[in-house]
Amino acid sequence: MSLFNVCSWWSVQCGDIAGEYDVASLLCARFGLEAQEKDYIVVGSQSGQLSIYYPHANGFDATDLLLETQLAAPIIGLHAGKFSGNVRNENVNQLGVLLPNAIVIYNVQALSGLAEYGAQLKLQLQAEHKFQRVAFSMCQGHFGQVKGREFFCVVHLDGTLTFYEQDGISYECRFPGQRCLPAPVVYCQRTDSFFRLNATWHLQCYTYQDLSHSLVTKSSYQPIWSQGIGEGILDMRVVQLKESCSYIMILGERNFICLDDNGKFNFILKLDYAPKCFFSFVVGYYFEPGARLITAIVSDAGKLHIYEEANIIWAAQWQESAPVAIQRSNVQNIAGSIVTLTATGQLNVGYLGAQPYQFQVNPLNVEELSFAQAHKQLQQLEDEIKESVDIRDMDALNQQAVDQVRLSFSIQQEIFDDLDTLLLDVPADVAVKELPSAKGQLKIKVKAELAELQLVIQTPNGVRCSQETLSLMNVAPGNTRDISLDFYMGELLHVHSTRVEVFASFVSPRGIPRVIQQSAYLPLSMFYRSCSPQKAAGIKLTYSITSKHVPPKLATFFAEFLEGESEAHALGLQLLCPGLDKLTEVITVVAAKNSNRLRIQSDYVETFAMVLERIVETTLRLDGDAGLLKMDKKKPKRGVLNRCVERIMAAPFMPTQPILHRVDVHHETQENIRQQTEQLEALWQQFKTLQRELQEQSESEPKEALTMQIEANYDHLILEGDKLVEIRRDEQRQRSDLNCAISLAKWIIQALNLEERVVNVVSSVLSVPVEDWTELSWEESMAPGIDMLHHFGPLMRSKSTSTHGLLDGNSGRDSFDYGRFRRHFVTLFDRIVRLASSSTDEQKTKQTQMANADQPQVVQDEIGNMQRMLGDSSVARAGKPHLSSSLEAVEDEEEYDEEDLRDMGYRKDYGPAAATADTKDTQQQQQQQSQRQGKRSEWVNEEFELPTTEELFSDLGIWW
Amino acid sequence: MFKNLEIISKMDSLHQELLWEDREVKFDTPHLHNRLHIGEKILDTVCHIEDSKGNPGDTGKLLVTNLRIIWHSLVHKKFNLSIGYARIANMSTRMVHLHTKNRIPSQALYILAISNETRFEFLFTDVSGETARRDQPIFASVSDVHHLYQRTFLYRDLKLRGAIVQAGQLILLPDERVFSEVQGVWNLSSDQGNLGSFVVTNIRLVWFADANETFNISLPYLQLDNLRIRESKYGPALVIQTAETGGNYMLGFRIDPVERLNELFKELCSLHTIYKDQPNFGIQYDPQDARQRLAAAAEEAAQATQFKIDNYQELDERQEREINTKLNKYLAAGSLGILSTDQTTVEPIYCKELGFAMEPIPNGYKLQDLWNVLPTKMIDE
Structure with a gap:
């Protein structure tokens, strides 16, 4: 493949439809028709069509064809020369056409027209010489150094030469001896001799003198020299390079041979391609120094090789098929053009391209696979995969995720009442209340390139956010976004939490997903307003702040309502939402004057959740800020106590009945919905039936009755539908109430003095917010969890881990037994409370002992007020255990104290005997402690193992 | 409007x-x-x-x-x-x-x-x-x-001075039918005018000179853009405008008397219209038939030859690493399109060294720079 091309300048398909063309079919010559004449291109086909072209410009034009005519015989040679003596203009050439049995000499005549297409060329027959033998080729020249005109010599198939001289004079030369093969014969003007290849592959030189005289003298035709060539030849030319020397250029089948006119080899060039045709010429003039011999050889692969003497100086490739004939010509506007003709008659005028030709079919998929490279690539891919799926170091991954997307989410603790309710599309019933709203700020800073980033802001039921989602695609690193958020009440529901969570889930460009989460708390003032505290209430809870870093003052927890230095010990909070007319839901928080206890009391379960959340979370946060104890997320070990207790501890009491009441109401609503849906279904069926009847009834029958029926039925349907809508609305309310109730339970349990594992398991079962599905109500979905807690796990009564009980439970699972669920629920709470209270007492005893021992030292060391308080209370407690719930801040101290503890937890039904034991003697308590120890082990299954997921699911009949 | x-x-x-x-x-x-x-x-x-x-x-x-x-x-x-x-x-x-x-x-x-x-x-x-x-x-x-x-191509392209007439008779193409022949038509392309004949077929309009058969016009209706009768200095003449692909020539013909001219004009108009609706591009090919022919030929060929040059792969392990730096530059520049500013418009010039017409070599390069990269033996690969 050569780098360079032969470019096409002008090209045409010759007119002969069936024709074939060969090396003799092409001639470039001038005929002396006009003054500034350039070369005409004459093409003669083997089927006898003769065409004369005169290219004008880049690209073929219809007028470039001057003449086309069909001759009777195939054309085997084309020659132009001064074949006629009686022509005045010395530039005029005649066209000699060699046919197999004649040579025809034409005068070319031109008649110009008004326009180019009006010009016409005429061939005027001047002479025709018929042959006795079939012609093979012809050579022409100034034989005998004749001036002004040219003679020609026809080579016949049998090797005979016929010379035509003057007008009509001819003679024949038949070489004696061995038989001749047809081979081209050339004439050398310098030595006035002919060169001919004989049958023995010898090049022989005969002088014109000898040949012309041999006819007269009958002498045998003796060559003046003979040189062995050794192969057949394709073509031969004579060029005169110097005054003193001509060269015979021979294109052999394998070699390119050059001899001088004395028969001496100039060079032999071995060709490593199959040559097709060639053209040799001299650049410059032979009579001037510096003339160069140039040869162009065409290979059968369509490549042009240009040699200076025997040295290759250029090579170029034809993009089209390989030519069979080549000429160098000066056509109009392009000097030194390469005129070529292909075997199918494609005539082309071209030039050498100087732009390297690089347009090739790119090898597809031929690249060898290098092992090292492939291995590297594989490694890279593996690393990438590993990076995305390796979860061994979760902390590092999470840290990385947090680094990639920096989230900062905060909620201002001030409330606002300038909310644009119209813009935010707040329902009218909510807008009327003019509830306060809160403002938040979310800042996102993206540090790494991300393909996708999605933010979801999750608010508790009833609270809405002005922007809940945000999706970004193709995030560039360094991208920051600052979003202001408004939080406001969207529905008049009991809110169970003030916690707002922001989830940012993002996918890196490699497709690795990560999720990070942040949360903030809404100000309580958004939900409560302060009011005068209530003295008595139905539900009373007590928390002891055991952390040394948290001052047990109300101002610590309720900064929205109290001044920082406020010494108030009681705070009444009234729920703003739903804010029903007749109902004022008030919760009272009382801080003990001399102890570290908080009492929270209210008649309404719904009021607790947010307040408890605030108390517990604040305590944990403040304690965490102090940085003493880390709540690291190690898997809790067996027997480790709830670490929360070290900071805050709840009195072991659970308002089971009110919570159960909420569950009952919720369940009832669910049942109502179910019934209502069934009723609607029935009515709908009826409606359809009636309509069908109406359609089936023939025209003649009266329709009044049926129409009335349909109308009545329709009205009923609408009525029941409205009812369902009402119940659904109700359900939503019940659900949020239940949310509050369950949250309450959770907050209590979280701060109970229990084994940490127990807390975790129970908390995970009691999930908030509660969800109802069309197929499954919350109760039904909770049942297996509660069941599990009941039968398995740390709360199980029996020590055996057999699934016996569970299987029992499973047997009736198809029909959900609400009674059973309720029973389990109650038992669960009961057990938790008992367990907690037993361990609390136990701890208290220990603490008392320790406090007693440490007391003098404590006083000596003058430890802060907090510790003294602790010490005081422990002393008090040692003497009077019931004081754990005493509240000095409240006036009627004794009443509160005694009564409450007795009321606590509805002990008359389930309360553990140990908790009520009124022991004042330490010794006695220690004895009882051992008793309790036994009891505790009765309650707690120490060796419990949680069933594996598979076991659990197969037991529950759930197919994974 | x-x-x-x-x-x-x-x-x-x-x-x-x-x-x-x-x-x-x-x-x-x-x-x-x-x-x-x-x-x-x-x-x-x-x-x-x-x-x-x-x-x-x-x-x-x-x-x-x-x-x-x-x-x-x-x-x-x-x-x-x-x-x-x-x-x-x-x-x-x-x-x-x-x-x-x-x-x-x-x-x-x-x-x-x-x-x-x-x-x-x-x-x-x-x-x-x-x-x-x-x-x-x-x-x-x-x-x-x-x-x-x-x-x-005769079905589709304008052909001037072609070998389409033999012994005063138009060589007909397959599927071509002659509708009329009109003698005594003057071609007004030269001063003195050329007397010739019209042959009107379903595919083309042919005129040829009586005196010189090689002086002729074969104009398929496909290349006929416009046809009208116009007054000229030789009297009313049929003027034919060829399409752009047909050279955009204006051909003028005179026929006496005017009635014959009008008659021919009408005929040509209607034939032109018909052709536009049902053009004949001249390619008649039956793939079924061709396949049978090919199958027969293939069978014959299979019997004739068992040896194919294609079946043999030539092994050439030669690898020449010796590359001229200047050509490298040239190649890079060439492939980046820096050199080929307007390759198409560059007219070839005569190159003395090679003796042939050649595309001008970009500035700063000599013929030798382009050529001498390859060792001589590589050329003929």
Whole structure:
């Protein structure tokens, strides 16, 4: 493949439809028709069509064809020369056409027209010489150094030469001896001799003198020299390079041979391609120094090789098929053009391209696979995969995720009442209340390139956010976004939490997903307003702040309502939402004057959740800020106590009945919905039936009755539908109430003095917010969890881990037994409370002992007020255990104290005997402690193992 | 207003009728394969063909019409190619190993087309995966029709001074019928005028001089743009405007008396209209018939030769690392298009060193710089 091309300048398909063309079919010559004449291109086909072209410009034009005519015989040679003596203009050439049995000499005549297409060329027959033998080729020249005109010599198939001289004079030369093969014969003007290849592959030189005289003298035709060539030849030319020397250029089948006119080899060039045709010429003039011999050889692969003497100086490739004939010509506007003709008659005028030709079919998929490279690539891919799926170091991954997307989410603790309710599309019933709203700020800073980033802001039921989602695609690193958020009440529901969570889930460009989460708390003032505290209430809870870093003052927890230095010990909070007319839901928080206890009391379960959340979370946060104890997320070990207790501890009491009441109401609503849906279904069926009847009834029958029926039925349907809508609305309310109730339970349990594992398991079962599905109500979905807690796990009564009980439970699972669920629920709470209270007492005893021992030292060391308080209370407690719930801040101290503890937890039904034991003697308590120890082990299954997921699911009949 | 609309619609229809199909290489023309030119026929369909250069991986269909080759993807509706036969410079079939995974060579059709001085190379590969198809000449119809197209230019192209008349008789093309012959027609292309004859056929209008048979005009109706009778200095004359593809010539003819002229004018007008509705592009091809012929020929050939040069792979381990730095630069520059500012407009000049016409060598380079990179023995590879 050569780098360079032969470019096409002008090209045409010759007119002969069936024709074939060969090396003799092409001639470039001038005929002396006009003054500034350039070369005409004459093409003669083997089927006898003769065409004369005169290219004008880049690209073929219809007028470039001057003449086309069909001759009777195939054309085997084309020659132009001064074949006629009686022509005045010395530039005029005649066209000699060699046919197999004649040579025809034409005068070319031109008649110009008004326009180019009006010009016409005429061939005027001047002479025709018929042959006795079939012609093979012809050579022409100034034989005998004749001036002004040219003679020609026809080579016949049998090797005979016929010379035509003057007008009509001819003679024949038949070489004696061995038989001749047809081979081209050339004439050398310098030595006035002919060169001919004989049958023995010898090049022989005969002088014109000898040949012309041999006819007269009958002498045998003796060559003046003979040189062995050794192969057949394709073509031969004579060029005169110097005054003193001509060269015979021979294109052999394998070699390119050059001899001088004395028969001496100039060079032999071995060709490593199959040559097709060639053209040799001299650049410059032979009579001037510096003339160069140039040869162009065409290979059968369509490549042009240009040699200076025997040295290759250029090579170029034809993009089209390989030519069979080549000429160098000066056509109009392009000097030194390469005129070529292909075997199918494609005539082309071209030039050498100087732009390297690089347009090739790119090898597809031929690249060898290098092992090292492939291995590297594989490694890279593996690393990438590993990076995305390796979860061994979760902390590092999470840290990385947090680094990639920096989230900062905060909620201002001030409330606002300038909310644009119209813009935010707040329902009218909510807008009327003019509830306060809160403002938040979310800042996102993206540090790494991300393909996708999605933010979801999750608010508790009833609270809405002005922007809940945000999706970004193709995030560039360094991208920051600052979003202001408004939080406001969207529905008049009991809110169970003030916690707002922001989830940012993002996918890196490699497709690795990560999720990070942040949360903030809404100000309580958004939900409560302060009011005068209530003295008595139905539900009373007590928390002891055991952390040394948290001052047990109300101002610590309720900064929205109290001044920082406020010494108030009681705070009444009234729920703003739903804010029903007749109902004022008030919760009272009382801080003990001399102890570290908080009492929270209210008649309404719904009021607790947010307040408890605030108390517990604040305590944990403040304690965490102090940085003493880390709540690291190690898997809790067996027997480790709830670490929360070290900071805050709840009195072991659970308002089971009110919570159960909420569950009952919720369940009832669910049942109502179910019934209502069934009723609607029935009515709908009826409606359809009636309509069908109406359609089936023939025209003649009266329709009044049926129409009335349909109308009545329709009205009923609408009525029941409205009812369902009402119940659904109700359900939503019940659900949020239940949310509050369950949250309450959770907050209590979280701060109970229990084994940490127990807390975790129970908390995970009691999930908030509660969800109802069309197929499954919350109760039904909770049942297996509660069941599990009941039968398995740390709360199980029996020590055996057999699934016996569970299987029992499973047997009736198809029909959900609400009674059973309720029973389990109650038992669960009961057990938790008992367990907690037993361990609390136990701890208290220990603490008392320790406090007693440490007391003098404590006083000596003058430890802060907090510790003294602790010490005081422990002393008090040692003497009077019931004081754990005493509240000095409240006036009627004794009443509160005694009564409450007795009321606590509805002990008359389930309360553990140990908790009520009124022991004042330490010794006695220690004895009882051992008793309790036994009891505790009765309650707690120490060796419990949680069933594996598979076991659990197969037991529950759930197919994974 | 109305007139304007009419003109526009006329222009529209004119635009539609303009025959570009055989003269252009087009890519991704919408609805290409269901929008054929009037008179264009699909002569053969080759299925399971991939355009390995442009759309590798897409199976498509190769449609062989009488004007062009159409390839369209079956996977992506938008992808198609239209290669007019007039633009095809070279066509060959090869065996390629494109899909290296199964190591099965498949037949491929290689086409070099030159359109607007730009070279396009196409490689259509058989992706059917059938081993039987490998030895069948599945692309035979393409080259056959292309061959036919090349041989039937008289149906479509204006030809001046062609060898179309023999012994005073027009050589008729297949399917051509002569409707009328009119003698005594003066061609007004030269001062003195040339007396000749008209031959009106269903495909073309032919005039030839009585005195010189090689002076003639063969004008297919396809290249006839406009036909009218106009007053000239020689009296009323038939003026024929050839289309742009037919050289844009204005041909004038005089016929006496005027009645004969009018009669001929009407005849030509109606024939022109008829031709526009039912053009004949001259390509008659029956793929079925051709296949039978090919099958017979293949059988014969199979018996004749068992030895094929294609079956042998030449091993040449020579590797020349010696590369001229200046040429490297040249190649890079060339491929970046820095040198080829306007390659098409550069007229070739005579190169003394080589003795041939040559494209001007870019500034700063000498012929030797381009040439001397390769050791002499490499040239003839």
